Amino acid sequence: MSIDKAIKQTKGFKDERKRAVINVMYTGNWLVGHVNDLLKPHKLNDQHYNILRILKGRYPDYISPGQVKEVLLNKRGDLTRLVDKLVKMELVNRCNNDENRRVVNLSITEKGLQLIEDLELEYEMSEKHENKLTEEEAKTLNILLDKMRE
Structure with missing residues (x-):
């Protein structure tokens, strides 16, 4: 379905660049x-x-x-609160750094690794939209999205 139909845009966009930005945001x-x-x-x-x-x-x-916060895809929210929940669920370990007591170390547990594996399998089985793009189309899309962020 086109972005115009998805958001019920009746007047059209000012130009294709504006349409592309809205399309990327909507699709994301x-x-x-x-x-x-x-x-x-x-x-x-x-x-x-x-x-x-x-x-x-x-x-x-x-x-x-x-280091986790540096590479998070979505930096909204409180990282401490997010990690606290994962620790409580026994998916992540938190421990003090032997060299610097002010630093906390995080690692994934075996239970966390198993959950990720299960989720990846569940995700693959439900991902019909990934197969709509050929490898070449996906490569082109990646190049264009990378270019947008330059």
Whole structure:
């Protein structure tokens, strides 16, 4: 469905660049909504999932909350509160840094790793929209989105 129909735009856009920006924002929110629907039964949101993915990428090493925040896709909200929930759910370990007591270290637990694996499988099974783009189309889209942020 075109962005015009999706947002019931009747007057049209000023130009294709404006249309593209709205389309990217709408599609991004649509994708986040889809991911959040998959995460809801696990009592997680897209930020929790992003934190778990970051920690999985560093596993078995530790990472500081500051390093996590640097690479979060969505920096809204309180990182401490988000991590607290993951620790409470036993998906993340938090411990003090032996070299600097003011620094906290984070790592993903085995339970967290298993959840990420299960979620990835669940996500793959539900992702019909990913298959709508060929590899070449996806590559072109990635190049264009990267160019937008330059």
